[in-house]
Amino acid sequence: MPFALKALAKAGLVIGAIVTLVGLLARWFPALDIVNNGLPFLLAFTLIVASLAAAARSGLLTVFALLLTIINCTHFALALQGGAEDATPGAPRFLRVMTFNIWNQNDRIDDIAKFLSDTDADLVVIQEMTADKWSKLRESLGSRYPYTLGDAGLVILSKYKIIENGRVDRGGMQPWSSLMLRWAVVEVNGTTVKFVGVHLARPFYPKLQYDDLVTLVDFVRHQTGPLIVAGDFDMTPWTDKLTSFTQATGLERYNTFHFTWPLHIGGIPLLPFVASDQVFTSPHFAKIATWTGQRLGSDHRPVIADIALAPSGAK
Numbered sequence: 001m002p003f004a005l006k007a008l009a010k011a012g013l014v015i016g017a018i019v020t021l022v023g024l025l026a027r028w029f030p031a032l033d034i035v036n037n038g039l040p041f042l043l044a045f046t047l048i049v050a051s052l053a054a055a056a057r058s059g060l061l062t063v064f065a066l067l068l069t070i071i072n073c074t075h076f077a078l079a080l081q082g083g084a085e086d087a088t089p090g091a092p093r094f095l096r097v098m099t100f101n102i103w104n105q106n107d108r109i110d111d112i113a114k115f116l117s118d119t120d121a122d123l124v125v126i127q128e129m130t131a132d133k134w135s136k137l138r139e140s141l142g143s144r145y146p147y148t149l150g151d152a153g154l155v156i157l158s159k160y161k162i163i164e165n166g167r168v169d170r171g172g173m174q175p176w177s178s179l180m181l182r183w184a185v186v187e188v189n190g191t192t193v194k195f196v197g198v199h200l201a202r203p204f205y206p207k208l209q210y211d212d213l214v215t216l217v218d219f220v221r222h223q224t225g226p227l228i229v230a231g232d233f234d235m236t237p238w239t240d241k242l243t244s245f246t247q248a249t250g251l252e253r254y255n256t257f258h259f260t261w262p263l264h265i266g267g268i269p270l271l272p273f274v275a276s277d278q279v280f281t282s283p284h285f286a287k288i289a290t291w292t293g294q295r296l297g298s299d300h301r302p303v304i305a306d307i308a309l310a311p312s313g314a315k
Contacts, residue, residue, distance in 0.1 A: 005056035012049035013061060016042065016068050023075070026240040031206035037274055039079065039238035043072045079238045082246030084254045087286035087308035094285070094309045095188060096120065099197070099230040099277055100293070100302035101127040108297035109133050113140035115296055116157075119304060120144075123186070124157040125197030127232045147186075153179045154197050154231075160186035168219060170212070180212055181219065191309070194223060198231035209234065213241050220249040226284040227251070228307070232300065233278045242278075251280040254290045260301040272301060279305040286310045 019035060019042055026033035035042075050065035098121040102112060116124065117140075124145070129137075131152050138148065145157035149165050153176070156162075168181040183196045198216060201208040220229065229251060235242050237256050246253060259272040277300055279290065288306035295301070 002056050005052050006058050006061065009049055009053040009056055009058065009061045009065065012045070012052060013065055013068065016046045016049055016065075020046075020068060020072055024071075030210040030241065033206065033235070033239045033241055034203040036075075036239045037203065037236045039072065039076055039236075041273075043069070043076050046072050076238065079243050080256065082237075082243065082251075082253050083256055084252035084281060084285075084287040085283075085310070087288045088311055091286065091288065091308040091311075093288055093306050094191075095122045095193070095228070095307045096304065097122065097195075097228055097230055097279055097307060098124045098302055098304045099127075099232065099279060100124070101199070101232040101277065101298060101300040102129065102133070102296070103298035103300065104128040104130050106133070106297040109136050110140070112296050113137055115293060115302070116141060117144060119293065119302075121304060122159045122188070123184075123195045123228070123230075125182075125195075125230050126155045126157070127153070127197075127199040129153060129155045147184075149184055150179075150182055152176075154182040154199055156182055156184050156195065156197050158184060158186055158195070160188055162186055163192070168215060170208075170215075181216065191226060193226045193228060196220075196227065196229040196231075198229060198233065200232070200234050202234045203239075210241065213245060217245060217248045220251060223282075225282075227282040228285070229280040230278065230303075230305075232276060234276050236275050246280075249280075251282060252285075252287075254279040254281070254287055254305045255303055258290060258292045258301075258303060260292060260303060262299045263295055263301065264299055269295075277301070277303045279303060281307060284310055 022032050023035045046069040053061035053065045134151050147158040147162045149156040162184045164185040169178040181198050185194050200212040255278050260277040261274045285307045288308050290305045293302040
């Protein structure tokens with residue numbers, strides 16, 4: 001038995017070391033960052049390897065496994081930075097924001113309309129909207145959301161009048177895939193807020209995803225007032241890209257542990273294990289609460305955030 005445990009520990013140590021190295025190299029080779037989406041699972045794996053090495057009574061293997069665990073634990077802890085500051089107890093809600101990738105093949109539009117109505121968010125961004133679904137959804141929610149932007153891809157719904165708006169497209173791409181970002185300026189109780197909806201490229205297209213993030217960072221850096229960015233980032237807080245995004249922009253993350261994807265693949269229900277749908281705000285705001293909605297036919301859960309003004313109103 002000790003021999004078998006030792007063999008398992010050795011194999012696990014080799015696998016863990018390779019995956020850890022790949023994840024660390026992502027800073028210089030963005031395509032490797034896809035591995036970091038699973039960092040919490042890698043950390044758990046290295047803890048199991050350390051336990052196996054200890055059970056096999058191999059001091060050397062145990063030391064190496066613990067070193068690997070420490071490296072991944074440090075990586076994990078660094079990725080926790082950038083979380084939004086909690087609002088003071090009893091702070092009134094300033095806005096409720098939602099992001100939802102509804103999946104372009106979703107046929108449960110009536111259920112989605114009811115969910116949106118029941119949740120009653122002030123600002124909503126929807127990804128993977130199609131023109132036919134938007135027509136039906138808008139008919140159901142027109143009175144609740146009298147102000148909207150877009151009719152396909154990225155769509156914004158607002159309770160507040162949209163003062164200004166715009167979009168950012170990827171250059172050289174077809175119209176149906178070029179839209180990366182859509183923004184709207186609204187005034188809420190005397191405070192002007194820019195609400196930005198995004199849908200970044202998938203990690204399977206690492207260069208495009210990297211370029212999207214560079215574009216988004218540049219966009220955010222040019223903003224000066226209260227800002228909310230929400231959408232499907234297609235990357236988790238553990239990735240080097242998203243960690244770099246928070247460091248470069250100073251925005252604060254609202255979703256770290258609410259896993260939103262995948263709810264199903266090929267019609268087979270799954271438990272989500274990726275927190276790819278995010279809400280970020282400038283330091284003008286503080287977090288009251290973040291949660292996810294139920295399964296609504298999409299491969300993503302919606303993310304909802306209740307936001308307060310920061311104690312000073314701005315920082």
